[in-house]
Amino acid sequence: MAVDPGLDFVVDKKDWARTRFVECPVPELGAGQALFRVDRFALTANNISYALAGDALGYWRFFPCEEGWGRIPVMGFANVMRSTHPGVVEGTRCFGFYPMSRYLVIQPGAVSAAQIVDAAPHRAGLAPPYAQYLPTSGDAVYAENREDQILLMRGLFMTSFLADDFLAEQSYRGARSVVISSASSKTSIALAFQVKHGGRARTVGLTSPRNADFVRSLGFYDQVVLYDEIASLASGDPVVFVDMAGDGVVTAAVHRHFGDRLKYDCTIGATHWSANRQHGTLPGPKPEFFFAPGQIVKRSKDWGPAVLSERIAAAWTRFCNASDAWLHVVRSSGREAVERVYQDVLAGHTHPADGHILSL
Secondary structure, three states, X not given: OOOOOXXXXXXXXXXXXXXXXXXXXOOOOOOOOEEEEEEEEEEOHHHHHHHHOOOOOOHHHOOOOOOOEEOOEEEEEEEEEEEOOOOOOOOOEEEEEEEOEOEEEEOEEEEOOOOEXXXXXXXXXXXXXXXXXXXXXXXXXXXXXXXXXXXXXXXXXXXXXXXXXXXXXXHHHHOOEEEEOOOXXXXXXXXXXXXXXXXXXXXEEEEOHHHHHHHHHHOOOXXXXXXXXXXXXOOOOOEEEEEOOOOHHHHHHHHHHHHHHEEEEXXXXXXXXXXXXXXXXXXXOOOEEOOHHHHHXXXXXXXXHHHHHHHHHHHHHHHHHHHOOOOEEEEEEOHHHHHHHHHHHHHOOOOOOEEEEEEO
């Protein structure tokens, strides 16, 4: 039976709009390795954030390739095509962090019914959660009819769940409202859903005129405000700012409007990746980057991994069910589709309700 050759979608690290496909042989396995064939993956604005933080947070190191080029990580499902590791069975289907490629070789370290951990040397020092491949047979969140939603939103939801948990643990620093930029992004939507469900603070979404009607239609935000109307927000009560946009102008406007009533600036994303992120000296608290894997480690110690998994699964089910009212899954396959969707996502031309599922 003919086997498709290897195929990688790579981007120029200095010019992300410059891309190409690289054909290569099907990888050979050494002792104790496993070969995944990537079935399909999701591509969202969050993946562009991985390119933005490629050097700072090591995202380029996950899937090395030739000098000057990078493979942007995506959330995907893949099947074990071949294995020389006694604990990894061929045919096992796993959710995890993959490149936009046809194949991926991993070097399993810890293996259990719940996870297969890639212990390849180039992963040393990188965030452990990203090295975990979750067999569907042992995954509490998995449902076959929800694979597309899992690809599109599980990773984003995890970040939002942990960010809300981080803030709620501190009683939102005494804030009455959580102001969220890039309110139409799926990570922001998930965070607004969590804050709204918790009932401990109001949700305020900042968005563009193009996406305002969509954001209002969700029902997860108590108030929706355009970026150029930030000064119209009530400034008397304390607020927390969760920055998904990474836009210096927006950040400065929020800080200057709220001043010392801004109790915390939690920086997560950079959906406005082409915007100038410089904002000069700001009144109020210094922006602090939220690194979700750190909160996973903390809560695993606080609650134990089993309880953490149960809480995430319950929250995910609520959010996933709610997404049926607004999420539109768009499936595409082949080189042209991958290139087209990537360029649309990069340029910010996709509709926020669309969730793109791709396959090579």
